[in-house]
Amino acid sequence: MALAQQVQLQRDPGARSDIVRRVTGSPALQLVGRRLLTAIPVLLGVTFLTFVVMNLIPGNPARLILGINATPGQIQQTDIKLGLNHPFWDRYWLWIDGLLHGNLGIAYSNQQSVNTDLAQHLPVTCWLLLYTLVVSLGLGVLVAVLAARKPNGIADRLSLAVSMLGLSIAPYVLALVLIYVFAVKVQWFPAISNSLGSSPLQAIRALTLPAASIGFPLFAVYSRLLRADIVEQMQREDYIVTAKAKGVSPWRVLIVHATRNSMFTLITLVALNLGTLIGAVAIIEPIFSLPGIGAELIGAIQINDLPLVEGIVVVFALVTVAGNLLADLMYAVLDPRIRYGRSAS
Amino acid sequence: MAAQLPDMTTTLAPGAAPPLPSLVSARHLRTQRVARAVRLWVPAAILVALFFICFIWPYVYTIPSGTVGDILAAQEPPFSPGHWLGTDPVGVDVFAMLVYGGQVAFEVGFAVTAIGMVIGGLIGLAAGYFGGWTDTVLSRIIDVLIAFPALVLALAVAEVLQPSELHLIWALSVFSVPAFARVTRGSTLVVRQLPFIQASRLSGTRSWRIILRHVLPNVIPGIISFSLIGVGIVVILEGALDFLGLGIQQPKPSWGGMIARGQTVLTATPEYVLIPSIVLLIFVMALNLLGDALRERWGVR
Amino acid sequence: MSDALLEVEDLRVAFAVGGREVRAVDGVSYRIEPGRTLAIIGESGSGKTVGCRAIMGLLPTGTIISGSARLRGSELIGLSDAQLRKHRGSDLAMVFQDPARSLNPTMRIGSQITEAIRTHRKMSKSQARDEAVELLRLVRIPAPDRRFHEYPHQLSGGMRQRVMIAIALACRPKLLIADEATTALDVTTQAQIMELMLELQAELGMSLVFISHDLGLAASYADEVVVMYAGKIVEQAPAKKLFGTGGTVRMRYTRALLDAIPHIERAAHTELPVVTGRPPDPTDMPPGCSFAPRCAHAADDCLAKAPALAEHSPGHSWACWHPCENGVAQ
Numbered sequence: 001m002a003l004a005q006q007v008q009l010q011r012d013p014g015a016r017s018d019i020v021r022r023v024t025g026s027p028a029l030q031l032v033g034r035r036l037l038t039a040i041p042v043l044l045g046v047t048f049l050t051f052v053v054m055n056l057i058p059g060n061p062a063r064l065i066l067g068i069n070a071t072p073g074q075i076q077q078t079d080i081k082l083g084l085n086h087p088f089w090d091r092y093w094l095w096i097d098g099l100l101h102g103n104l105g106i107a108y109s110n111q112q113s114v115n116t117d118l119a120q121h122l123p124v125t126c127w128l129l130l131y132t133l134v135v136s137l138g139l140g141v142l143v144a145v146l147a148a149r150k151p152n153g154i155a156d157r158l159s160l161a162v163s164m165l166g167l168s169i170a171p172y173v174l175a176l177v178l179i180y181v182f183a184v185k186v187q188w189f190p191a192i193s194n195s196l197g198s199s200p201l202q203a204i205r206a207l208t209l210p211a212a213s214i215g216f217p218l219f220a221v222y223s224r225l226l227r228a229d230i231v232e233q234m235q236r237e238d239y240i241v242t243a244k245a246k247g248v249s250p251w252r253v254l255i256v257h258a259t260r261n262s263m264f265t266l267i268t269l270v271a272l273n274l275g276t277l278i279g280a281v282a283i284i285e286p287i288f289s290l291p292g293i294g295a296e297l298i299g300a301i302q303i304n305d306l307p308l309v310e311g312i313v314v315v316f317a318l319v320t321v322a323g324n325l326l327a328d329l330m331y332a333v334l335d336p337r338i339r340y341g342r343s344a345s
Numbered sequence: 346m347a348a349q350l351p352d353m354t355t356t357l358a359p360g361a362a363p364p365l366p367s368l369v370s371a372r373h374l375r376t377q378r379v380a381r382a383v384r385l386w387v388p389a390a391i392l393v394a395l396f397f398i399c400f401i402w403p404y405v406y407t408i409p410s411g412t413v414g415d416i417l418a419a420q421e422p423p424f425s426p427g428h429w430l431g432t433d434p435v436g437v438d439v440f441a442m443l444v445y446g447g448q449v450a451f452e453v454g455f456a457v458t459a460i461g462m463v464i465g466g467l468i469g470l471a472a473g474y475f476g477g478w479t480d481t482v483l484s485r486i487i488d489v490l491i492a493f494p495a496l497v498l499a500l501a502v503a504e505v506l507q508p509s510e511l512h513l514i515w516a517l518s519v520f521s522v523p524a525f526a527r528v529t530r531g532s533t534l535v536v537r538q539l540p541f542i543q544a545s546r547l548s549g550t551r552s553w554r555i556i557l558r559h560v561l562p563n564v565i566p567g568i569i570s571f572s573l574i575g576v577g578i579v580v581i582l583e584g585a586l587d588f589l590g591l592g593i594q595q596p597k598p599s600w601g602g603m604i605a606r607g608q609t610v611l612t613a614t615p616e617y618v619l620i621p622s623i624v625l626l627i628f629v630m631a632l633n634l635l636g637d638a639l640r641e642r643w644g645v646r
Numbered sequence: 647m648s649d650a651l652l653e654v655e656d657l658r659v660a661f662a663v664g665g666r667e668v669r670a671v672d673g674v675s676y677r678i679e680p681g682r683t684l685a686i687i688g689e690s691g692s693g694k695t696v697g698c699r700a701i702m703g704l705l706p707t708g709t710i711i712s713g714s715a716r717l718r719g720s721e722l723i724g725l726s727d728a729q730l731r732k733h734r735g736s737d738l739a740m741v742f743q744d745p746a747r748s749l750n751p752t753m754r755i756g757s758q759i760t761e762a763i764r765t766h767r768k769m770s771k772s773q774a775r776d777e778a779v780e781l782l783r784l785v786r787i788p789a790p791d792r793r794f795h796e797y798p799h800q801l802s803g804g805m806r807q808r809v810m811i812a813i814a815l816a817c818r819p820k821l822l823i824a825d826e827a828t829t830a831l832d833v834t835t836q837a838q839i840m841e842l843m844l845e846l847q848a849e850l851g852m853s854l855v856f857i858s859h860d861l862g863l864a865a866s867y868a869d870e871v872v873v874m875y876a877g878k879i880v881e882q883a884p885a886k887k888l889f890g891t892g893g894t895v896r897m898r899y900t901r902a903l904l905d906a907i908p909h910i911e912r913a914a915h916t917e918l919p920v921v922t923g924r925p926p927d928p929t930d931m932p933p934g935c936s937f938a939p940r941c942a943h944a945a946d947d948c949l950a951k952a953p954a955l956a957e958h959s960p961g962h963s964w965a966c967w968h969p970c971e972n973g974v975a976q
């Protein structure tokens with residue numbers, strides 16, 4: 001009997017990690033820990049890469065700021081002021097040190113702290129992203145469920161056509177088309193919004209067209225993939241047959257059983273597309289003159305304000321990494337197979 | 346007992362033998378097969394047509410310059426003599442700009458995708474097949490690059506390099522290589538688990554042989570259909586960079602550049618935005634549709 | 647005649663695969679009396695599962711069903727899905743093969759049972775909960791209160807199958823169909839589950855149909871046996887007439903299946919008489935007896951014309967031109 005148990009122990013990895021689990025806590029925590037560990041080298045790599053790229057610019061930043069007529073003396077002075085006379089690694093460590101203390105540096109253009117600059121422009125971007133995400137996810141799930149109800153039915157074919165359009169259209173193109181139709185022709189929404197206005201209604205009005213420009217392609221991705229996943233659950237999974245055998249109504253089978261299990265795919269998808277979502281603000285905000293971080297980035301690039309560009313790029317990347325991490329964690333928390341692990345039977 | 350299309354469960358009177366559904370479904374199947382062929386060949390034809398217009402037509406038939414405009418013929422509407430799509434506010438022929446912009450789109454799109462496929466594919470294959478430290482290290486590098494939103498990464502690199510078509514290709518490759526690496530790695534991981542691969546490894550076949558003869562043929566269909574969609578994404582990104590003025594510089598034509606210039610006169614003459622936008626849309630949609638059709642044909646999930 | 651619980655008459659199920667017609671079930675008839683146990687035995691592809699799923703209405707769209715299946719006189723074939731749903735889970739219930747995949751992995755056991763209950767009976771949540779715990783007790787799961795809140799992956803295979811049975815019994819069905827319910831379990835658990843089902847059958851007065859490829863199960867547990875091959879019934883008889891002392895197996899296929907079971911009395915190191923070959927391609931059925939290509943005793947008339955299933959002996963039907971002469975005394 002002891003031998004059998006030993007064999008069982010070796011073959012059942014869950015049993016061995018039983019000891020580990022009793023020491024470290026739930027398997028979810030293990031997953032969290034592991035993910036955090038892998039995120040650290042990525043974070044380091046992100047900061048390093050940003051710094052390297054930004055500091056490879058040919059030409060002298062001081063000269064760029066001071067202009068063509070700058071004298072060598074002025075350039076040298078500015079160099080020292082900006083700390084550019086230090087070797088590469090020193091500057092890097094200085095920057096990292098600043099980062100760890102939350103300081104992103106000083107912008108060349110206005111000598112203002114990059115932090116304050118970002119803080120001023122962050123709210124607009126956040127509202128835009130939130131609006132976009134909520135609407136594109138909500139509509140995406142709704143359309144996917146309706147389409148999956150009857151594969152190859154009318155709703156399904158229509159949704160596939162619409163999502164093909166969404167996948168193929170560029171956000172900036174969509175933005176201009178929307179502006180033309182809704183801001184110029186019918187004047188329901190403003191084409192340019194220098195601020196979010198004073199009331200929630202004004203804010204929604206200002207943000208709708210930008211959100212739609214980013215959101216429509218995203219909605220296309222979400223609805224398509226979720227629909228495919230739901231249909232696959234409905235057709236291939238045995239527990240769906242059990243649910244039907246119980247006499248459960250088709251809508252309930254679709255929503256409570258299939259869609260619920262497809263949500264995991266959706267979470268992964270949202271995480272993977274986080275980068276696209278966040279990056280799209282860089283091009284959409286300038287079109288609508290929204291004073292967000294994306295517009296700041298474009299502006300900074302155009303005046304060669306390197307610390308500002310650097311700071312914003314790093315923030316973008318770090319947020320993306322954080323978002324992916326969050327999605328992983330949500331997965332661990334929501335999937336009962338990870339949350340509870342195997343108990344003694 | 347009418348013949349029914351096999352879309353529903355049909356029941357017949359007791360004692361009756363079911364009609365031979367083979368007759369019914371043969372017709373149904375033929376329609377299905379035709380539809381599937383249409384979904385594959387129509388987008389392919391569109392792409393070939395666009396390629397022809399952009400690369401072959403200008404050598405067959407002289408078209409007006411895409412950079413220099415005839416100020417006397419400024420802002421001609423479409424279907425004017427000599428300028429069948431009209432001219433822009435400084436007299437440059439719109440069709441010519443589309444053609445030369447299209448050349449850029451094709452070149453950048455396919456070059457970036459090819460680089461991504463080859464380099465990214467190799468990295469992904471190595472990471473997926475060999476696992477262990479190779480995988481860990483390569484995956485971390487891929488993760489770092491993917492952490493940057495594509496557009497932001499391309500912007501940063503474009504900012505560093507002077508804008509030109511070649512530099513545009515480098516900038517966008519920084520995004521496409523990790524994207525392909527990740528997809529290839531995923532595919533390789535799946536294929537690696539297949540029993541016949543395990544059998545090959547157990548029988549002592551050399552790694553490179555297994556990769557070449559077994560893993561690669563199973564991974565390639567997925568990569569190719571992904572790459573078509575990838576070209577579409579690259580073209581859109583390239584357009585975005587041109588739109589922002591960080592890609593192809595004036596006065597060389599590009600679709601993004603055309604759209605940007607059209608933005609200023611959007612209210613009065615929307616066609617300067619609409620025409621290049623529609624062409625871009627058709628191009629990307631044809632790529633997506635073809636990618637989908639190939640995925641269907643080759644049974645990739 | 648009309649006191650049968652389920653009467654299946656000339657059931658046929660066909661679907662189109664790649665432009666060809668597949669006759670999964672080709673004219674199957676049987677009856678089940680209340681409280682009795684029927685075993686449907688056959689290889690994979692014999693149509694045994696498809697037939698029962700057709701009755702339950704669980705086949706995918708694109709299937710063509712004809713024939714009759716009357717549950718206590720009311721016809722099931724031809725009903726709309728909404729109408730069939732009233733029977734599914736309440737009068738007719740099914741237990742499936744792989745409990746690991748047949749239970750929703752992200753839903754607690756308890757909820758899956760209460761869902762079965764509340765679909766057909768009007769009950770409050772707490773009433774349904776109590777009922778579910780009772781059901782868990784009925785299927786002999788220890789600590790049912792605790793198990794109620796657990797997820798499927800936290801239970802062993804045998805317990806999961808018990809949960810499946812609990813779900814099936816939620817509304818006290820008159821007929822329980824067990825589709826290879828024990829195939830995925832180890833032998834000890836298999837016996838436990840079979841015993842459980844028979845005890846429950848006695849307690850609740852249900853009829854039981856179990857589908858299997860294991861003739862031994864039929865011999866041990868069934869009252870009536872139906873043997874299927876390539877969509878048709880090839881032998882049908884009460885179990886006593888087939889197995890046990892004085893039992894005779896007539897159809898060559900059944901004989902071959904019986905012979906293939908290893909016995910402890912068999913001489914050591916003798917070759918096991920397995921049935922060679924494979925079932926016929928359903929899109930390309932041979933004329934004549936469908937088993938003839940694999941039958942050691944096939945004659946020319948076997949290959950030419952298909953024998954019809956006929957009651958050659960009271961209560962015992964078979965379809966064979968050259969049936970076995972003597973049965974084997976077991």
